[in-house]
Amino acid sequence: MVDNSMSAGTNGDADDELPAPYGTGPKNRTTEEQHRSDYGYSEPERFSDGWRERSTSLDGLDPSPSLPNAPRSYERGPVPQQPYVPKPPFLPGPPPAAPERGGYPAGGQQYGEQSYDEQNRYGESYGESSSDRYDESPFAPRTPYQEQGPFRPSQQPGGQPSQQPGQQTPPQQQGPPTQAQQNPFAPSRNGMSGPSQAPAQPPSQAPSPSQGPSQPPGQPQARPSGPGAGGPGSGNPGPGNHGPGGPAQAGPAQAGPPRPQSSNGLGPHSSSSNGWNQPPSQGPQQPGSASSGLSSNGPSNNGLANNGLSNNGLGNHGPSNNGLGNHGPSNNGLGSGSGSSQGPSSQAGSPAGGPPAARPPANAPTGWSSPAPAAGPAPTSSNGYPSDPSAEYEGYSPANNPAAQASGSQPLGARRRADVQQDAPSQVPSEPSSSHRAARRAQPTASTSSESAGTASTPSTPSTSSTLSTPADGGKRPRRYRIHHLRDMKARGEKWAMLTAYDQYTAEIFDEAGIPVLLVGDSAANNVYGYESTLRVRVDELIPLARAVAGAVEHALVVADLPFGSYQASPEQAFHTAVRFMKEAGVHAVKLEGGRTVVPAVEKLTQAGIPVMAHIGFTPQSEHSIGGYRVQGRGDQAAGLIDDAVALAEAGAFSVVLEMVPGDVAAEITKRIPVPTIGIGAGRDTDAQVLVWQDMAGLRSGPMPRFVKQYADLRGILTNAATTYAAEVASGAFPTDDHTF
Ligand SMILES: Nc1nc(=O)c2c([nH]1)NC[C@@H]1CN(c3ccc(C(=O)N[C@@H](CCC(=O)O)C(=O)O)cc3)CN21
Ligand SMILES: CC(C)C(=O)C(=O)O
Ligand SMILES: [Mg+2]
Structure with missing residues (x-):
């Protein structure tokens, strides 16, 4: 009650x-x-x-990390x-x-x-304790130390800078107005993703069995950890783990071994994933690549139009991912590759996959480094x-x-909706579950992605999965x-x-x-x-x-x-x-x-x-x-x-x-x-x-903790998108008359 x-x-x-009441x-x-x-x-x-x-009694130290010296037994006291x-x-x-x-x-x-x-x-004054142990800080700015924390940006080439924190949203540009009509971003796009289906698969499956195995040797194999992690992980076991994981990972997941409940997706958890990124570098190589197709591209590929969306990544990514070109379903990430893909993908990890060039290394993924302190220091009080x-x-x-x-x-949610409405073209098709939401999404997102994609037609990314796929909860x-x-x-x-x-x-x-x-x-x-x-x-x-x-x-x-x-x-x-x-x-x-x-x-x-x-x-x-x-x-x-x-x-x-x-x-x-x-x-x-x-989703690069499994290669996808976009702008392939008013 x-x-x-x-x-x-x-x-x-x-x-x-x-109904929810009135309040509170x-x-x-x-x-x-x-x-x-x-x-x-x-x-x-x-x-x-x-x-x-x-028995619960205490014997010793307290296991509780947070409570170093606490008595070990709880006894309800x-x-x-x-x-x-x-x-x-x-x-x-x-x-x-x-x-x-x-x-x-x-x-x-x-x-x-x-x-x-x-x-x-x-x-708690955790004391000074480890102050020094930087090595252990996974997020630490990658300095010279080799170690990269699990989360550190990898140095690898692949990594593009891609997203910085804020970035995600950026693109607003799209002309808000215009779109309306076609609504580029409209649902379709979302849906567009033709790939949808593929995506549908929730993560788990995606990986085809093969993959796991597939991973090429060189590959990154799962967890980078070993290495990278090292730093941080250092103490950790890091390395070891992966090993298997690597392989396992993907493939495994689904593959044969029935991991228990796929549902979580996790299932496999461990293993595999990790490693993915790491090696990003390789990324390029696309082993599996096939999928992608990207390669092709050159500019041409732009294909954008197609957008492929699909790709989720993993698998292909490489160039392919870009998806665009391929678009289609093919890639959808995971799936795509499904089978094969993965292999690649993994490596793919590396972002780029495709266009190597593009990836300039940089990457440090995100701003790991010192982020601006600022980040908006919002003054506390201010609130x-x-x-x-x-x-x-x-x-x-x-x-x-x-x-x-x-x-x-503003009240929660209100703002956003309002904004959306303004901008949003009325026509957003409704989606099953949340129409208003769709509207919202259509807009902004669309723009975003669309751009890259180029064509109005499909903006890939966005909705992809969502729409299509079947919710995990069925x-x-x-x-x-x-x-x-x-x-x-x-x-x-x-x-x-x-x-x-x-x-x-x-x-x-x-x-x-x-x-x-x-x-x-x-x-x-x-x-x-x-x-x-x-x-x-x-x-x-x-x-x-x-x-x-x-x-x-x-x-x-x-x-x-x-x-x-x-x-x-x-x-x-x-x-x-x-x-x-x-x-x-x-x-x-x-x-x-x-x-x-x-x-x-x-x-x-x-x-x-x-x-x-x-x-x-x-x-x-x-x-x-x-x-x-x-x-x-x-x-x-x-x-x-x-x-x-x-x-x-x-x-x-x-x-x-x-x-x-x-x-x-x-x-x-x-x-x-x-x-x-x-x-x-x-x-x-x-x-x-x-x-x-x-x-x-494979957005960040760098070594990953052993428990991570990567279900897509968003980093590779974005890298390719950005690279292709830049190339087209440089070559004059974009924009075309279709993008001109
Ligand atoms: N991107 C990201 N993923 C995370 O899982 C995560 C964050 N960030 N930020 C906050 C915490 C920090 N977490 C971490 C950070 C590092 C390790 C790590 O270095 N793990 C190594 C060593 C493990 C061991 O010693 O046994 C590993 O190989 O898994 C694990 C969890 C989990 N959380
Ligand atoms: C890793 C999860 C559990 C977490 O605490 C976080 O993301 O901050
Ligand atoms: Mg937390």
């Missing part, structure tokens, strides 16, 4: 919900008790024993370390409760800041929430805060995924996939593809802003992204990561930050890292009606205290990790992310807690899987 989260017990079908209200949100009962740890006994025999004093629900923190008033402004402090002292301010406690922890806040503005005025998705749907899926043994999303279009695409949960991760730090570490991203930088994602989806449950320093100080600080994400961005839930130490915060949020996704195992925000990017929960740490998971579930977390946790430990946790476990490098037995989308 009450607990809306669990929503009325129904099964969640799409329509099981009531924490409608009887969950109460702790309920949670507990709901979660029904029916089998109490289970908890007792430790991981494989061991309050968490040590934080001075959290249980208080009546909804009351502000220990401190004087200020008037809550809707706004937090004044109250800023109220939320407990006080509680933290200066010392704590910056959250209108002056006193925002989180501000203190986040450091500066410069002045202007764009974000604030944005957020401020079309049965609920109108809106709620946390109870996730629990129901766990109960039914249905695995699901989560992806990160940081912008409108990807959010739309993933939503249409049937991804039930989208995470606006703090990984935006290295995947959007170009920081070398997730520690750098601020609340004011993440909120605008979260707003874009939340406003773009119709079905997905949108979760936002609470950035480092924005919740560790106290439950009140966590509450304040979470509320900002919900009010200013419209997300449906928040995620925070940590084990038992954050139990008080989880309880606080849950009691306030804010769904919380927990995250344990390797927690990037604790990178320095953990000592690098490494697997957590091995050996003696397993028991503590299990205790963390149990404690978090009991505190009300609606799901728990398990990052880089041994597969058997993740399987155990999955059995022990009633809420869904979402793995990333945690094996195939978790209830769900999550990947950073740029890793999954």
Whole structure:
């Protein structure tokens, strides 16, 4: 009953919900008790024993990464370390409760800041610890060190610069006006993608079996890790892994080995992927290439017209990808190659594939380097929430805060729609699921891609997949995924996939593809802003992204990561930050890292009606205290990790992310807690899987963590598109009369 989260017990079908009300209200949100009962740890006994025999008792150190010295056993007791004093629900923190008033402004402090002292301010002082270990920072700017973090840009040639963070959206140019008619971007395009079908395949399949194997030797093979990673990974195992993976990867996935549930796509997970990029360099070579066809191209290929869209990449990519030329379906990425393709693709990894030339190396993918600090420093306060406690922890806040503005005025979603409408030609054909959305998309996107594509006709990229493909959920998705749907899926043994999303279009695409949960991760730090570490991203930088994602989806449950320093100080600080994400961005839930130490915060949020996704195992925000990017929960740490998971579930977390946790430990946790476990490098037995989308789709270059599987080669596609476009402009092949008014 009450607990809306669990929503009325129904099964969640799409329509099981009531119209949504008027507002808000924490409608009887969950109460702790309920949670507990709901979660029904029916089998109490289970908890007792430790991981494989061991009992929960403490013996030693605390496995919890986030809690280095905490006592290892949870025993349901309050968490040590934080001075959290249980208080009546909804009351502000220990401190004087200020008037809550809707706004937090004044109250800023109220939320407990006080509680933290200066010392704590910056959250747990993870000490200096590793300061030095750069090597371990995957995102670090690639310096001379060879090592590249997994996420570092690879040096390889291939990498084109391609997208910088902001880029995605860029293209607006298209003449807005004109298009209208034909509406270039109109749905069709989307749909256009003729390739559609191909795409349809959700990732998983795509890869043809072959591939795996196929990978040519030289190829990058999966994970680059070895090498690159090295740096970071260093400690890690890195290397090893892949090996197999490489190959396996793709191919494998589908191929023969039935990985368990394909559904997640992950299935195969490990293996393969990784490596892809790495070798980008090779990319060029297109082994498999065939597919692509691109090659051909020269300018000619432009073919744009065709757009091929198709390509997703993987497989072909190389030139081919460009797709254009081929367009057709052929490539569709994955599929295309399907079989064969992959092989190539992988390598392809390298972007370019095709036109080598193009790829200038550069690449550093994204701005890894130092991103502008700025990134918009939105001043914290600005958000209108002056006193925002989180501000203190986040450091500066410069002045202007764009974000604030944005957020401020318009209601979520409103802005975008309005814009769209304006620009958007009325005619956008409707799409099945979201017409208005289609309209929106048509426009902008279109332009974007279209351009490259050249012809009006098809803009490839965009919608491709979406439209065509069958949603991962087979079309049965609920109108809106709620946390109870996730629990129901766990109960039914249905695995699901989560992806990160940081912008409108990807959010739309993933939503249409049937991804039930989208995470606006703090990984935006290295995947959007170009920081070398997730520690750098601020609340004011993440909120605008979260707003874009939340406003773009119709079905997905949108979760936002609470950035480092924005919740560790106290439950009140966590509450304040979470509320900002919900009010200013419209997300449906928040995620925070940590084990038992954050139990008080989880309880606080849950009691306030804010769904919380927990995250344990390797927690990037604790990178320095953990000592690098490494697997957590091995050996003696397993028991503590299990205790963390149990404690978090009991505190009300609606799901728990398990990052880089041994597969058997993740399987155990999955059995022990009633809420869904979402793995990333945690094996195939978790209830769900999550990947950073740029890793999954091959947008970024550089070594990848072992747990990544690449399902497309967007980097190669964009590289080819940009290269071809530039070549045509240079040669005069574009624009033609068709593009002239
Ligand atoms: N693009 C991207 N993908 C991610 O998965 C990701 C981000 N960014 N940013 C935030 C965190 C950081 N994550 C990371 C970063 C590096 C490794 C890594 O270096 N893994 C190595 C070593 C593993 C080990 O020590 O066993 C690997 O080979 O997997 C893993 C996860 C996961 N998250
Ligand atoms: C990797 C996922 C779980 C995450 O936390 C992020 O993307 O920030
Ligand atoms: Mg994160």
